Amino acid sequence: MDNTILGTTFVCQIAMIVRDVEKATNRFAELLGVPAPTIIMANDDGSDTVTYLGQPTQGRVRLSFFHMENTVIEFIEPTEDPSTWKEFLDTKGPGVHHIAFKAKNRMMETAAKLEAFGFPLIQNGDKYAYVESTDDLGVILELLDID
Template sequence: MEKKSLLGTDVVAQIGIIVKDIEKTSKTFAEFFGVDVPSVDWTDEFDKAQTHYKGKPVKSRAKLAFFEMGNIQLELIEPDEHPSTWREFLENHGEGVHHIAFVVNGMKQIIANMENQNMPLVQTGEYEGGRYAYMDSFDQLKVILELLEND
């Protein structure tokens, strides 16, 4: 009997890493891998991002830098001071791997299925061309899963 992924995919799209100093860490990654230092950009403000953390609208933002590493993207994330999954991770765990992301179809149903497996929705938001959801799968999988759904 063939087992089916709860996500509908097993292809990792991204690994997200929380950092305290994105400029310094981006430079270090770029030197290590012999690539250009990527641009560092802020996530959108609430009016566009519609960020919700633990069910409540929040002003949280983060600086992001992306490294395209063949078939996977490394995302560096430096959170601002407002409540978010990023800020909570930094305060509780320090710097390190925050999430593994998967591109999915039918995000609402996948969120419901994951919540039925005791993996609650933690944070959602919009980005240019899609949306994201962070699921607290830490107890079961030892890492947060991010769902990405593109238009």
């Protein structure tokens, strides 16, 4: 860990909001010349506790992940569940939604530091937290509680 507010400078993921995750996944796989990864429906079973703007939501979303040499590229297709993903697609259309940093065992502690820095928590689940930083940085920051 270093002395940044984030506790790291390691970007582990870049995520894009798309209207059609199958199309985006297949096109990106074609571009890279690799097999398309499996598309999953996250939180369809409700096992993750998701909060959006302080309110509980099921937070279902369709995802695919490309594990690159130096980072993970994620494609996200929102469902109708209230979420930062749906709000992004509804207000901005497809595009880069967030960049993610590892925050193993210190996700909410780091989110609190970022809130004090002026980047409020907008959505979180058991293993992730998004902070609103688009006015200053042009993108949302995600903290991932992963190794």
